[in-house]
Amino acid sequence: MSLSNTSSPNPRVIAVANNKGGVGKTASAAAIAGELARQGHAVLALDLDPQAGNLTAVLHQRGYRGHTLLSVLLGEATLEEIIVETKQTDLDLLPASIQLLSQESRLQRIPGYHGLLRRLLPQLSGYAYVVIDCPPSLGDLTSLALTAADVYVIPCQAEQLAFDGLHDMVRAAGVVRENLNEKLTMAGIFFTAYHPNQRGALNHGTVEATRRIYGDEALLPHIRKDMAVPMSQAMQQSVCAYEPNSRAAQDYQLLTQAILNAL
Template structure:
């Protein structure tokens, strides 16, 4: 999105801060988070940071999210707090929220604020089982909290497209049968450029723009933007 000239805010809601905050900001971040703002402990201006990439800002995550989540639950109507905060982020063309790999209040908070959601999934049985849970949970949010929420699609990461007849390929085909071709977004092929770019704290599109993964993420971005 940034490479297309859009101003983007990456909002990290993963308490482990294992990828997004570590790559775009710093490893082992322990500072304020989105919930610090929702709980009145900080302002957006205090915690949004610029990244090395022009046009891309980050609202970081930290382990504090785990303790803050239980406090957030005491606020009436807390599921809608992020949605009500979004008008204060009007300087961005897009806000992209990275959710934790679990179904809980942080994910619900994000889905209640979102227009569309995309589900990354590994082509493995356990991840495939979790995919069904995610779609069902999003349906509950859509029916009760956010009627405009729509599925942009599902995409597989670290995918081996040539491994036909394997569990990897069978999982993708099962997803196609259940959700339809229209629900499948471009996949991200397995590529060593991804972990290498993370080690250098860069996006793969910046670190190695000619790599398979960078090309795949470009295709994925175009597909998601079409869904908006």
């Protein structure tokens, strides 16, 4: 897909963030990006997880060792050199690799580095949406993403540890909104691998506690557990492209519409 330096509108940016791993963050980023592309939008999925690079593995290849977003921000590569096509029409990927780990410390030496991605967005005006898979931490890369984002969503599992991490994520995003990006909005929270008719007392309590603290309006459609998700990952596709009639894909379709409503 061609990039542009024209005055076209910047893409809308959706950050998928949680400082706890294993909550379905990457699968959700892939599914949201895949659903937007399935609707005919031009979408860039942006992998900002240096330790795992899971979004890159899901949509492109495992063991990627090439340039990353930080290579562009550090002036070592161009977007045209890095962005790759995926198997799905209208969905491109800006991949991540282990190289991000060494680059992150260099990034911190650049004055105003938190705003670098936001300033890069005009070059991405060929895309309608950018979906960022943030690292499972509250560090500089997550801050970089949230500073550029219009909205963020928090995938969560209905368990106590994930619930505790949810509070930290919301607080960290509040700091970014107050100091770096006043337009940043939480589109909502959603629970993954969840079925309301098969929940235990702990799961039920976690969901209800989230509802009490953040309000009904903060709860987005939940995602049911579905083998179509790992199967789609093995085929290097989002579940919405691989099996659009599956339970998970149907749930992600509802989730994506709710995010669009928030935008």
